[in-house]
Amino acid sequence: MNVDLSNVLEERVDGGLTRDKVAESGADEVDVPENVARLPERTDAGEIAEAGARLAERFDAFVNIGIGGSSLGGATVVDALAPDAPVYFVDNVDPDALARLLDSVPLRDTVFSVVSKSGRTAETVANYAVVRDALREAGVEPSENTVVTTGEASPLRDADTRATFTFADVPGRYSALSTVGLLPAAFAGVDVESVVRGGEDGAVERDAGVLDDAGRALGATNHLLGEGGVRASVMMPYAERLETFADWYVQIWAESLGKDGTGQTPVRAVGATDQHSLLQLLVDGPGDKLVTFVDPGGSEDGFVVEDEGYLNGVSLDELRSAELDATRASLVRDDVPNVRVELDGVTPEEVGELLYTYEIATVVAGRLAGVNPFDQPGVEWGKRAARGALGDDSCAEEREVVGSVKETLLRV
Numbered sequence: 001m002n003v004d005l006s007n008v009l010e011e012r013v014d015g016g017l018t019r020d021k022v023a024e025s026g027a028d029e030v031d032v033p034e035n036v037a038r039l040p041e042r043t044d045a046g047e048i049a050e051a052g053a054r055l056a057e058r059f060d061a062f063v064n065i066g067i068g069g070s071s072l073g074g075a076t077v078v079d080a081l082a083p084d085a086p087v088y089f090v091d092n093v094d095p096d097a098l099a100r101l102l103d104s105v106p107l108r109d110t111v112f113s114v115v116s117k118s119g120r121t122a123e124t125v126a127n128y129a130v131v132r133d134a135l136r137e138a139g140v141e142p143s144e145n146t147v148v149t150t151g152e153a154s155p156l157r158d159a160d161t162r163a164t165f166t167f168a169d170v171p172g173r174y175s176a177l178s179t180v181g182l183l184p185a186a187f188a189g190v191d192v193e194s195v196v197r198g199g200e201d202g203a204v205e206r207d208a209g210v211l212d213d214a215g216r217a218l219g220a221t222n223h224l225l226g227e228g229g230v231r232a233s234v235m236m237p238y239a240e241r242l243e244t245f246a247d248w249y250v251q252i253w254a255e256s257l258g259k260d261g262t263g264q265t266p267v268r269a270v271g272a273t274d275q276h277s278l279l280q281l282l283v284d285g286p287g288d289k290l291v292t293f294v295d296p297g298g299s300e301d302g303f304v305v306e307d308e309g310y311l312n313g314v315s316l317d318e319l320r321s322a323e324l325d326a327t328r329a330s331l332v333r334d335d336v337p338n339v340r341v342e343l344d345g346v347t348p349e350e351v352g353e354l355l356y357t358y359e360i361a362t363v364v365a366g367r368l369a370g371v372n373p374f375d376q377p378g379v380e381w382g383k384r385a386a387r388g389a390l391g392d393d394s395c396a397e398e399r400e401v402v403g404s405v406k407e408t409l410l411r412v
């Protein structure tokens with residue numbers, strides 16, 4: 001994996017950065033906590049691979065029940081490396097979607113993997129309660145078809161299940177390179193040991209300079225551009241297998257950096273599709289965005305266009321690359337800074353390194369901005385308010401606010 005920062009430099013775009021400014025940003029002095037920095041080397045990928053293989057021997061489908069960091073890491077790895085596997089993610093409260101999923105999988109031969117660090121997340125607990133009832137109605141003992149990954153202090157640790165795994169000692173959104181993110185992929189037969197090895201490749205020596213460490217350089221670049229007026233960070237992979245990575249990026253970037261009135265709005269996009277959607281705003285809208293292209297590298301599928309004028313004999317891969325280059329150039333023409341992350345194919349190693357690199361970039365950007373990149377205080381009030389609205393009297397104060405906000409002042 002390489003990161004091309006050419007198009008954030010002042011030689012390329014007005015308002016751009018200098019190499020020295022990035023190098024002297026202080027990103028090399030940011031302390032990335034050991035639990036995050038050393039997660040890949042502390043992850044027993046062999047054990048995860050074996051656990052996934054054992055489950056795959058017994059079950060035909062795998063359903064991950066979790067939300068946020070307890071779903072997006074696993075979904076990123078599976079969608080990138082095993083997009084056609086019978087692995088599904090229940091990460092919302094949507095009775096229609098859950099009903100359709102339960103109708104589509106062979107319940108008796110499906111393992112439900114409940115993932116929650118706290119063990120108290122309403123969406124996850126509620127979804128699993130519904131699944132548990134559905135299993136019983138199908139004559140299946142729920143504990144036989146359930147595994148759990150949860151924290152040390154979680155009530156889920158006492159759940160009667162087939163296996164209980166310990167949630168890595170990191171905030172959920174930083175847990176992709178652990179059982180949380182890798183068990184679904186292991187079930188799907190992904191080489192999770194290579195994914196973790198890719199993460200290790202992303203880890204660099206502690207005394208490395210900013211420009212020697214992609215994660216730190218990206219963190220510094222995002223921070224400095226933010227100080228220069230960039231308010232939105234668009235993550236635009238040019239591969240549908242990496243779309244979920246863009247979703248993962250939205251969570252880690254928003255939850256880690258959106259604090260104390262600061263933080264760039266992360267935007268999920270996919271190329272080439274969003275050249276016909278978002279690009280107009282990126283080029284001609286407010287000059288407050290950074291665009292990151294993820295170039296997947298070559299594809300095995302050599303589809304070639306025939307009998308179509310200038311496209312005659314052009315492969316879809318060549319068309320995709322030409323469009324990516326053209327889109328980058330159109331942003332440079334309008335002084336929109338952009339980064340190009342170049343993968344050597346969507347492989348386990350490259351996916352692991354991509355995830356790890358952006359974890360480090362997030363920590364560095366947060367520390368340079370003076371915020372804590374590991375908590376999410378802003379989401380807690382809403383959880384209490386929902387509990388209050390559902391009758392929990394310990395959240396009566398929040399319930400009153402919900403009631404007042406529901407009063408209609410203007411309806412059109």
Ligand SMILES: O=P(O)(O)OC[C@H]1O[C@H](O)[C@H](O)[C@@H](O)[C@@H]1O
Pocket residue numbers: 067068069070115116117118119120121124172173255376379
């Ligand atoms: O893993 P859990 O404890 O169930 O938390 C699941 C998710 O919900 C929390 O509210 C945060 O928004 C996320 O950072 C977290 O990943």
